[in-house]
Amino acid sequence: MFVEGQGEHLAPLIWMRRFMGQYIVRRLLQSIIVIFGVTLLSFLTLHLAGDPTYFYVSERASEEEINETRIKLGFDKPLPVQYLNFLGNLARGDLGMSIRSRKPAIELVMERLPATLELTFFAMLISIVVAIPIGIIAATRRGTAADGGIMLMAMFGQSMPSFWLGIMLIIFVGLQLKWLPISGHVAVIQPFMEGNIAEGFGNLPEAIRFLIMPGVTIGLFSLSRNARLVRSSMLEVLSQDYVVTARSKGLRERVIIMRHAFRNALIPIVTMLGLEFGFLLSGVVVTETVFSWPGVGRLVTNAITQRDIPVVQASVVVFAVLFIIINLLVDIIYAQLDPRIRLR
Amino acid sequence: MNATRLRLILLISALSLLVAVMPVLAQTPDENTLIIGQSVDVGALDPASVNSRAEANIFFHVFGTLFEIGDDGVLRPYLATEYAISEDGKEWTFTLNEGLTCHDGEALTAEDVAYSFERAADPANAFTGNTAGFALPAIGYQGMRVDGDLQVTVLTDRYQTPNLRLALISEVYIHCKDSYSALSLEEAGQNPIGSGPYRFVEWVPDDHITLEAVEGYTLRPTNFQTQIWRVIPEASTRVAELIAGNVDVIANVPPDQIEAVNASGTAQVQAVAGTRRIYVGFQFGENFADAPGYEALQKTEVRVALQYAIDVPTICQTLLGTECERASSMVNPPNNNPNLEPYPYDPARAEELLDAAGYPRGENGVRFETVLMGPRGRYLNDANVVQAIGQYLSDIGVQTTVDIRDWADYRQLISPKEVGPMFFLGTGGGTWDALYDMADLSGPDAGTNYTNWNNQEWFTRWDSLADIRDLDQERTVINEMLEIFYNDPPWLLLYFQPDFYGVSNRLNWSARRDEWIVIYNATLK
Numbered sequence: 122m123f124v125e126g127q128g129e130h131l132a133p134l135i136w137m138r139r140f141m142g143q144y145i146v147r148r149l150l151q152s153i154i155v156i157f158g159v160t161l162l163s164f165l166t167l168h169l170a171g172d173p174t175y176f177y178v179s180e181r182a183s184e185e186e187i188n189e190t191r192i193k194l195g196f197d198k199p200l201p202v203q204y205l206n207f208l209g210n211l212a213r214g215d216l217g218m219s220i221r222s223r224k225p226a227i228e229l230v231m232e233r234l235p236a237t238l239e240l241t242f243f244a245m246l247i248s249i250v251v252a253i254p255i256g257i258i259a260a261t262r263r264g265t266a267a268d269g270g271i272m273l274m275a276m277f278g279q280s281m282p283s284f285w286l287g288i289m290l291i292i293f294v295g296l297q298l299k300w301l302p303i304s305g306h307v308a309v310i311q312p313f314m315e316g317n318i319a320e321g322f323g324n325l326p327e328a329i330r331f332l333i334m335p336g337v338t339i340g341l342f343s344l345s346r347n348a349r350l351v352r353s354s355m356l357e358v359l360s361q362d363y364v365v366t367a368r369s370k371g372l373r374e375r376v377i378i379m380r381h382a383f384r385n386a387l388i389p390i391v392t393m394l395g396l397e398f399g400f401l402l403s404g405v406v407v408t409e410t411v412f413s414w415p416g417v418g419r420l421v422t423n424a425i426t427q428r429d430i431p432v433v434q435a436s437v438v439v440f441a442v443l444f445i446i447i448n449l450l451v452d453i454i455y456a457q458l459d460p461r462i463r464l465r
Numbered sequence: 466m467n468a469t470r471l472r473l474i475l476l477i478s479a480l481s482l483l484v485a486v487m488p489v490l491a492q493t494p495d496e497n498t499l500i501i502g503q504s505v506d507v508g509a510l511d512p513a514s515v516n517s518r519a520e521a522n523i524f525f526h527v528f529g530t531l532f533e534i535g536d537d538g539v540l541r542p543y544l545a546t547e548y549a550i551s552e553d554g555k556e557w558t559f560t561l562n563e564g565l566t567c568h569d570g571e572a573l574t575a576e577d578v579a580y581s582f583e584r585a586a587d588p589a590n591a592f593t594g595n596t597a598g599f600a601l602p603a604i605g606y607q608g609m610r611v612d613g614d615l616q617v618t619v620l621t622d623r624y625q626t627p628n629l630r631l632a633l634i635s636e637v638y639i640h641c642k643d644s645y646s647a648l649s650l651e652e653a654g655q656n657p658i659g660s661g662p663y664r665f666v667e668w669v670p671d672d673h674i675t676l677e678a679v680e681g682y683t684l685r686p687t688n689f690q691t692q693i694w695r696v697i698p699e700a701s702t703r704v705a706e707l708i709a710g711n712v713d714v715i716a717n718v719p720p721d722q723i724e725a726v727n728a729s730g731t732a733q734v735q736a737v738a739g740t741r742r743i744y745v746g747f748q749f750g751e752n753f754a755d756a757p758g759y760e761a762l763q764k765t766e767v768r769v770a771l772q773y774a775i776d777v778p779t780i781c782q783t784l785l786g787t788e789c790e791r792a793s794s795m796v797n798p799p800n801n802n803p804n805l806e807p808y809p810y811d812p813a814r815a816e817e818l819l820d821a822a823g824y825p826r827g828e829n830g831v832r833f834e835t836v837l838m839g840p841r842g843r844y845l846n847d848a849n850v851v852q853a854i855g856q857y858l859s860d861i862g863v864q865t866t867v868d869i870r871d872w873a874d875y876r877q878l879i880s881p882k883e884v885g886p887m888f889f890l891g892t893g894g895g896t897w898d899a900l901y902d903m904a905d906l907s908g909p910d911a912g913t914n915y916t917n918w919n920n921q922e923w924f925t926r927w928d929s930l931a932d933i934r935d936l937d938q939e940r941t942v943i944n945e946m947l948e949i950f951y952n953d954p955p956w957l958l959l960y961f962q963p964d965f966y967g968v969s970n971r972l973n974w975s976a977r978r979d980e981w982i983v984i985y986n987a988t989l990k
Binding site (some may be wrong): 177299304410412415419420427 | 683698880
């Protein structure tokens with residue numbers, strides 16, 4: 122409770138508490154449907170591609186041995202029964218055991234998730250930290266050689282397939298120039314999670330060297346897209362009346378750009394970040410393979426080719442949950458940045 | 466401090482950070498460390514669950530076996546010193562070396578050998594893969610008997626030619642009872658306690674496995690203190706790591722990168738004719754009776770004619786990047802029938818034979834139409850080889866439609882025999898016994914008789930082998946069978962798949978034909 126006139130500035134906070142809770146609950150309920158949908162889709166896709174039993178028998182196995190293996194692995198049961206069993210277990214937080222490694226599938230995913238997050242966040246960092254200044258430069262110097270050069274590079278960045286870019290980086294930066302390691306990984310998040318703070322910090326310089334090439338490979342497309350987005354967003358804002366007013370008041374150009382224009386230009390970029398995260402996560406599948414990065418992307422690729430269905434399902438659930446959380450956070454930040462926007 | 470100076474300081478700091486980041490990583494292995502790059506990781510480290518060659522390669526260094534299959538196909542004593550066979554051939558008694566131990570110090574005795582077999586065969590453990598799914602069923606495994614501290618007997622339900630049985634028994638990895646019975650299946654899959662020359666140190670999934678030489682191990686050499694088995698799935702990356710000197714041995718060098726490796730000055734490619742038989746199968750199963758070309762392909766004369774239509778040496782040279790000799794049978798040399806010559810490339814002869822078989826060219830130049838199925842992503846340059854074969858067949862008037870599927874999908878059609886009327890395939894073979902290679906066709910209904918071939922002359926002789934104890938007589942029958950196969954071919958014979966290994970110039974090591982990477986005997990130059 123606050124005295125009229127004294128606590129008016131707290132009104133938005135009270136509103137946020139009231140509506141944010143409802144909003145989050147609603148979004149979490151929606152996420153159950155999303156998870157149900159993606160697991161059903163991946164389950165059906167894997168099974169429609171044929172009987173997974175053949176991936177777990179010797180190429181010389183007899184029909185009898187194949188049948189025995191089918192029963193051992195539970196693939197003899199009707200598909201609806203298999204899926205309902207999976208859902209029942211999922212409700213209890215049990216995503217099943219990996220057929221290949223005989224470990225809980227969720228454990229395998231969580232073991233590799235830190236490596237994937239390191240790569241994804243690093244790529245995201247590159248794509249934001251570089252995209253924003255070059256986008257601003259292109260917008261404020263519209264029509265100049267700098268603008269043209271930046272936009273040309275952005276076009277190249279969006280046109281290059283990440284697989285090809287990765288191989289080129291390996292050949293030129295890793296093999297010819299010997300500036301960076303060709304492949305592999307040094308853990309950063311994992312030691313922190315295990316409480317080895319000193320090891321985590323100690324690994325950091327080495328880890329960055331391993332991160333640069335795969336990070337650029339994944340992040341270049343996003344970087345290019347974000348640079349173009351920042352440029353167009355800035356151009357739009359710079360033509361608004363309040364910017365003209367600020368200029369007429371004699372404010373310095375840097376203040377106009379950073380304080381008045383950039384903050385408003387940031388709104389569409391923040392909206393993109395949630396989608397960006399999903400895009401980068403999907404990008405790791407190829408990049409992790411090229412750079413021998415031990416993340417979820419490779420785990421799920423191998424699981425698909427080996428029809429290790431519990432691992433595929435666990436990966437799908439974890440990716441979906443991550444995507445939902447990130448987008449929820451983005452929505453909340455979005456509302457904070459622009460008071461006109463209300464979460465409903 | 467003005468803004469310009471501040472910016473300068475920031476720029477210098479950023480550049481310093483960059484320079485700190487840039488220096489070359491000294492990843493080159495030291496003289497005590499050997500690094501091997503494989504394309505896939507292990508699924509688990511349980512010795513009873515071998516699901517891939519990558520797993521077998523690592524297990525072989527961690528676990529001992531009763532006998533060892535040498536690179537020359539000869540079986541040599543390993544944990545066992547000798548064996549004796551009962552009169553009916555069903556019981557095989559092995560005598561172990563004295564003083565064996567597992568890596569945790571537990572004494573390794575006959576009881577542990579028996580346990581290793583029993584654990585793999587136990588249905589409660591639900592193991593899949595080579596040991597439980599192939600090796601034990603193939604020997605007709607019935608159980609084990611411990612005859613003393615150092616004597617253990619493998620009980621089977623039938624006689625089997627000695628080399629074949631010994632090779633199959635040598636695929637069972639031996640581990641200690643007390644160590645493993647204290648572990649859950651999940652624990653056993655993470656922390657192997659071996660009996661071989663190298664002990665397990667660390668497994669970082671999808672990254673590497675580190676092994677360390679067992680001090681005082683006398684049964685096999687341990688020339689390097691440490692072995693690191695790295696997982697590098699992408700072929701170009703593996704090649705780059707080899708050229709950079711960061712790994713010592715890699716498998717599956719792509720043919721188009723052989724020249725780059727050989728020109729690098731740091732490594733060379735070793736090409737070996739592998740033991741995998743690559744062929745095109747003719748489908749006899751009646752479920753394909755309505756498929757195009759099925760009727761024509763039932764005729765022996767037509768199948769023989771097609772053998773002359775394919776220029777195998779040219780396929781090898783242009784698509785596989787190496788010279789190779791065409792296969793004359795399904796059996797790997799030197800166990801094949803020496804009297805059989807590979808079919809030559811002679812398209813005119815192929816056309817003559819097809820005319821004589823009642824399939825002359827029609828007005829449109831086509832004799833008959835058919836379909837050739839094949840995989841992508843399993844064998845060396847497989848999809849391109851399949852395309853080339855399709856073209857060779859079309860050139861002699863057998864209008865061939867090529868149907869290529871991704872390996873993951875194709876794999877599921879093979880065992881149920883749903884491939885045809887012609888299909889491209891490669892099946893693993895061995896160097897130690899002809900019958901191992903011939904076991905693909907152990908019966909008309911055998912799981913590996915993917916063509917459903919049913920030549921009674923072949924199968925009568927196959928059955929007769931069960932009663933033959935004399936090895937010379939056995940060889941005579943084998944040669945007869947291979948002649949039958951040659952004259953009534955269920956396969957369009959192609960080649961033994963060449964394998965390319967990249968080997969660092971600092972290493973003395975020779976690649977084997979049978980896809981195994983056995984590296985404990987490697988030395989520095």
